[in-house]
Amino acid sequence: MISTALADEFRSIVGERWFLDTPEDLATYSYDGFLPEFKPDGVIIPGSTDEISRIMRLANRERINIIPRGAGTNICGSSVARKGGIIIAFHRMNRILEIDPENRCAVVQPGVVNADLQKEVGRYGLMYPPDPASMFVSTIGGNVALNAGGPRGVKYGVTRDYLLGLEAVLPSGEVIKTGGKTLKNVSGYDLTRLMCGSEGTLGIFSEITVRLIPLPPAKATLQAVFSDLDDAATTVSAIIGSGIVPTTLELMDRVVLGVIRDYGGAEFSKEAEALLLIEVDGEEVLVEVQGKRIERFCKERGAIEVERTNSPEEAERLWQARRTAFGAVARLRPNCIVEDATVPVKRLSDIIRKIVELADKYQLKIAILAHAGDGNLHPLIMTDLRDREEMARIDKALEELYEAAIAMGGTLSGEHGIGIAKARFMTMEFSQSAIEIMRGIKRVFDPNNILNPGSFL
Amino acid sequence: MISTALADEFRSIVGERWFLDTPEDLATYSYDGFLPEFKPDGVIIPGSTDEISRIMRLANRERINIIPRGAGTNICGSSVARKGGIIIAFHRMNRILEIDPENRCAVVQPGVVNADLQKEVGRYGLMYPPDPASMFVSTIGGNVALNAGGPRGVKYGVTRDYLLGLEAVLPSGEVIKTGGKTLKNVSGYDLTRLMCGSEGTLGIFSEITVRLIPLPPAKATLQAVFSDLDDAATTVSAIIGSGIVPTTLELMDRVVLGVIRDYGGAEFSKEAEALLLIEVDGEEVLVEVQGKRIERFCKERGAIEVERTNSPEEAERLWQARRTAFGAVARLRPNCIVEDATVPVKRLSDIIRKIVELADKYQLKIAILAHAGDGNLHPLIMTDLRDREEMARIDKALEELYEAAIAMGGTLSGEHGIGIAKARFMTMEFSQSAIEIMRGIKRVFDPNNILNPGSFL
Numbered sequence: 024m025i026s027t028a029l030a031d032e033f034r035s036i037v038g039e040r041w042f043l044d045t046p047e048d049l050a051t052y053s054y055d056g057f058l059p060e061f062k063p064d065g066v067i068i069p070g071s072t073d074e075i076s077r078i079m080r081l082a083n084r085e086r087i088n089i090i091p092r093g094a095g096t097n098i099c100g101s102s103v104a105r106k107g108g109i110i111i112a113f114h115r116m117n118r119i120l121e122i123d124p125e126n127r128c129a130v131v132q133p134g135v136v137n138a139d140l141q142k143e144v145g146r147y148g149l150m151y152p153p154d155p156a157s158m159f160v161s162t163i164g165g166n167v168a169l170n171a172g173g174p175r176g177v178k179y180g181v182t183r184d185y186l187l188g189l190e191a192v193l194p195s196g197e198v199i200k201t202g203g204k205t206l207k208n209v210s211g212y213d214l215t216r217l218m219c220g221s222e223g224t225l226g227i228f229s230e231i232t233v234r235l236i237p238l239p240p241a242k243a244t245l246q247a248v249f250s251d252l253d254d255a256a257t258t259v260s261a262i263i264g265s266g267i268v269p270t271t272l273e274l275m276d277r278v279v280l281g282v283i284r285d286y287g288g289a290e291f292s293k294e295a296e297a298l299l300l301i302e303v304d305g306e307e308v309l310v311e312v313q314g315k316r317i318e319r320f321c322k323e324r325g326a327i328e329v330e331r332t333n334s335p336e337e338a339e340r341l342w343q344a345r346r347t348a349f350g351a352v353a354r355l356r357p358n359c360i361v362e363d364a365t366v367p368v369k370r371l372s373d374i375i376r377k378i379v380e381l382a383d384k385y386q387l388k389i390a391i392l393a394h395a396g397d398g399n400l401h402p403l404i405m406t407d408l409r410d411r412e413e414m415a416r417i418d419k420a421l422e423e424l425y426e427a428a429i430a431m432g433g434t435l436s437g438e439h440g441i442g443i444a445k446a447r448f449m450t451m452e453f454s455q456s457a458i459e460i461m462r463g464i465k466r467v468f469d470p471n472n473i474l475n476p477g478s479f480l
Numbered sequence: 481m482i483s484t485a486l487a488d489e490f491r492s493i494v495g496e497r498w499f500l501d502t503p504e505d506l507a508t509y510s511y512d513g514f515l516p517e518f519k520p521d522g523v524i525i526p527g528s529t530d531e532i533s534r535i536m537r538l539a540n541r542e543r544i545n546i547i548p549r550g551a552g553t554n555i556c557g558s559s560v561a562r563k564g565g566i567i568i569a570f571h572r573m574n575r576i577l578e579i580d581p582e583n584r585c586a587v588v589q590p591g592v593v594n595a596d597l598q599k600e601v602g603r604y605g606l607m608y609p610p611d612p613a614s615m616f617v618s619t620i621g622g623n624v625a626l627n628a629g630g631p632r633g634v635k636y637g638v639t640r641d642y643l644l645g646l647e648a649v650l651p652s653g654e655v656i657k658t659g660g661k662t663l664k665n666v667s668g669y670d671l672t673r674l675m676c677g678s679e680g681t682l683g684i685f686s687e688i689t690v691r692l693i694p695l696p697p698a699k700a701t702l703q704a705v706f707s708d709l710d711d712a713a714t715t716v717s718a719i720i721g722s723g724i725v726p727t728t729l730e731l732m733d734r735v736v737l738g739v740i741r742d743y744g745g746a747e748f749s750k751e752a753e754a755l756l757l758i759e760v761d762g763e764e765v766l767v768e769v770q771g772k773r774i775e776r777f778c779k780e781r782g783a784i785e786v787e788r789t790n791s792p793e794e795a796e797r798l799w800q801a802r803r804t805a806f807g808a809v810a811r812l813r814p815n816c817i818v819e820d821a822t823v824p825v826k827r828l829s830d831i832i833r834k835i836v837e838l839a840d841k842y843q844l845k846i847a848i849l850a851h852a853g854d855g856n857l858h859p860l861i862m863t864d865l866r867d868r869e870e871m872a873r874i875d876k877a878l879e880e881l882y883e884a885a886i887a888m889g890g891t892l893s894g895e896h897g898i899g900i901a902k903a904r905f906m907t908m909e910f911s912q913s914a915i916e917i918m919r920g921i922k923r924v925f926d927p928n929n930i931l932n933p934g935s936f937l
Contacts, residue, residue: 125826193913205889209638209898211910211914237724306766399663434662434667
């Protein structure tokens with residue numbers, strides 16, 4: 024709890040309207056995509072870099088925790104006030120400040136919604152590739168804080184690969200600028216990428232410069248249904264091994280397909296054990312050649328149905344199943360935990376086998392969605408958070424899952440972040456020395472530990 | 481100077497043969513591509529991670545400076561013992577440990593030469609894109625330390641974009657591992673990219689995992705000669721603006737062309753004021769379409785000669801001029817200083833105009849080579865380091881050049897690094913707060929400041 028006098032000081036920085044502390048407001052900001060609730064002491068919504076700076080100076084002086092939050096769609100608990108404090112939100116700072124087609128970049132405020140940026144740059148024949156599933160609500164600031172990925176990652180990489188520069192407010196209130204509009208920049212330590220994926224623990228982004236690329240003129244979409252999961256996994260390897268770099272290469276397992284079918288999201292053959300949704304984009308001639316080649320790979324490796332289309336409407340219909348998946352799975356039980364185990368792509372079938380084995384061992388209902396092209400898996404665990412006994416089994420299964428992923432040369436998180444959700448697993452991936460280095464870096468930026476404390480470190 | 485007893489301790493770690501301290505050896509390691517000389521107190525050549533770790537533990541205990549050095553081709557003075565100490569070199573650790581075609585990555589020791597890696601991965605139909613001009617001698621360890629770029633950067637990016645993971649020895653002797661074989665990894669702070677480009681000041685790389693991409697099946701090379709530099713610059717903008725992403729887009733100015741002509745490197749029309757060397761790569765159909773389109777752009781914008789070829793032999797002939805350029809320019813005067821100003825690509829003609837103006841103002845002979853596609857310029861200043869009066873003029877010109885580049889939204893270094901060469905300009909690009917953050921990070925990794933001290937911080 025903060026005192027009324029202090030609340031008034033915060034209010035005086037942003038104006039009465041932009042400091043919220045009614046019980047309803049606090050409840051709204053008490054959770055993110057990760058489920059446990061932590062009620063903040065207030066919510067502040069700055070309108071400028073200067074206001075952020077003044078907020079931080081006050082918070083630093085009074086040792087008040089500040090937790091930056093985009094749209095709160097992250098599913099690792101990296102935008103909640105676990106140790107109390109004030110949530111700082113960015114819906115007032117949601118302007119695209121500049122689209123610079125000649126230099127192929129854009130400068131945005133942190134609160135710009137990803138899909139809005141995509142749409143605006145599309146008018147210039149440009150594309151901002153990172154496409155997290157949350158893109159219609161999640162913000163660029165949040166995307167940078169979490170280093171968000173998405174289905175297009177297999178060809179285009181993740182948020183980090185498109186981040187050129189930052190203006191960031193340090194916990195002290197000081198404003199630093201890193202990077203800029205140039206594609207190449209090797210001056211000093213790479214603070215830009217250090218802050219990318221730092222989950223709101225190092226600084227608050229007040230301005231973000233991102234790289235854009237030419238919008239690919241053509242696209243082909245393929246859907247291939249397999250009666251054997253291993254055939255689908257082999258096809259993934261064949262495509263990747265052939266030198267084709269697909270834009271997306273999504274895999275859904277039998278459980279997901281069953282749920283989508285029941286939900287009325289799409290029709291699949293009863294023998295369907297796995298589905299691949301594949302896209303290639305680029306120049307028209309290229310897309311034609313690669314689309315046909317992928318179709319052949321699928322058929323040669325036992326696909327029982329293959330559809331290929333260049334029509335945007337048909338493609339939309341094929342994507343419908345993928346988009347329905349999460350909602351369809353989530354409605355089966357009160358809660359759905361989305362995991363993020365990631366392995367080198369050739370271990371894909373091994374990690375899928377491990378997940379199936381864990382579901383059996385711990386009597387859990389797990390569906391598998393995967394960005395198969397880059398080894399990034401999303402096991403969806405259907406559960407009920409109130410069932411403590413089942414939650415205890417899930418905890419054990421997750422521990423085994425991440426141990427297996429790390430043993431295969433993988434990582435705790437491909438694109439969702441660590442946050443509260445996976446803090447306890449950090450020592451699986453990092454030695455004590457590496458964690459101490461991270462803690463030291465945190466102290467350099469934030470000596471009083473006021474910025475999103477209680478997160479992954 | 482280090483004591484005989486201490487030298488013996490270092491010797492006992494690596495074996496008699498691998499600790500050098502004869503005057504000849506010290507002279508060999510007293511300079512890098514940046515010219516001033518600093519004699520080290522010894523040179524040590526470890527054969528394993530464990531030996532590096534023992535070296536660092538001893539150095540840390542005795543407060544002996546250690547300066548990591550690849551092939552010493554960097555031109556910013558980031559691999560010399562400016563404050564005394566021992567050079568650590570890696571020619572014993574030059575093995576490619578693994579090429580993993582299914583996961584499209586390779587694991588190498590730091591001393592592997594860039595071109596050797598390129599050649600080996602080529603056998604698997606794969607490519608390691610970063611191609612610094614020094615690639616036939618420079619090492620992957622050095623490339624990572626400097627975050628090296630190269631002509632292909634305009635399409636493929638720089639070393640950072642292909643770095644997946646590191647094993648690094650900290651000044652304390654502790655070994656940390658960061659990243660790995662997965663394309664996506666967002667666990668904890670991004671120590672991998674923080675160490676990339678850190679110029680040997682944070683840790684010593686003992687194992688490096690890099691990302692590979694499919695080798696493009698076809699390539700087209702074009703050379704276009706212009707009688708007006710502005711026409712060449714407009715053509716660069718037209719190509720970039722058209723949505724084509726060329727593999728390389730190199731520009732040479734009149735001075736460079738004149739020198740190459742005199743040197744017998746190639747023939748150009750007497751009216752030649754600028755030359756563009758352009759490559760596109762990818763699927764054959766694509767290369768054909770894009771090659772023709774670029775040829776048309778060049779002709780429409782006043783090119784007086786255009787050659788286009790798909791033949792590797794012809795391409796080699798066209799590259800000959802670019803490759804001759806540096807050597808040809810360098811022989812005109814005793815020394816040649818290569819600068820690295822980088823601006824957003826649409827300011828290309830502005831910065832070129834500024835360089836021409838500075839050459840005139842300070843009576844300097846400056847030739848211009850540019851990776852024009854990404855705004856990364858290499859002004860070559862022909863001089864004689866012994867001429868103090870001229871060196872003073874160069875100092876002033878450089879200060880104005882970098883002030884102008886920063887004012888245009890550019891950076892001190894696109895791909896060469898800061899090192900000793902540009903340490904004094906850091907405050908042009910970074911605020912005191914940002915520099916303090918960098919110093920703080922340095923202290924976290926290296927509290928006794930023994931790793932390449934006297935470099936850019």
